[in-house]
Amino acid sequence: MSAPDITVLMTVRNGEPHLNEAVESILNQSYAQFRFLILDNASTDDSRDEIKAFDDSRIDLIELSEDIGQTAALNRGLDMIDTPWVARMDVDDVSLPNRLELQMDYLTKHPDVALLGTAVTWIDGQGKVIRKSSSVTNDM
Secondary structure: OOOOOEEEEEEEOOOHHHHHHHHHHHHOOOOOOEEEEEEEEOOOOOHHHHHHHOOOOOEEEEEEOOOOOHHHHHHHHHHOOOOOEEEEOOOOOOOOOOHHHHHHHHHHHOOOOOOOOOOEEEEOOOOOEEEEEOOOOOOO
16 A cells, blocks of 8 residues: 555544544545544543554554643644645544545545535434534635
8 A cells, every 4th residue: 555645633532432433434434545643642541442452554543641632632643744634533523434535536636725624414422413514615
C-alpha cells in the first residue's frame, strides 16, 4: 500500500461507551488509504486497551500521560500529521462507510477546495434518528 492521502484525527478521553462503534466506522471505510491517528487523553477507563485490541496497522495510538484537554490534544495531533488531508472524528461519532471515499473524490475533482464539511444526522443511544442537518455553503 502506498502512503496514505488522509489522516483521520480523533482524541479520546474515557470514550468506552461509544469507542468501538466509532473506530469500526472508520476502519470499515470503502476508502482504505488513510492513517488513523488517535490520541488518548489520559483515559482512566479501558479506552486504550479497546483501541489496541483492533490491531490494525492504520491506527497510530498516542498515549498522553495527562489530560491536556481536547483542543490541546487535537493541536498535538495536527503537529504529527504529514498527509495532505485531515478528517476529524469524535469518539461519539459514527461515519457512514463511504464518508472518506466521497470526501476524497470531491477534493480530487475540486482542487480549489481547502475545507470540506459533511451533513450530520443526530441519533440517540439506540440509533434512532433525532435530527438531520445538511447546510451547504459554496462560497464565503
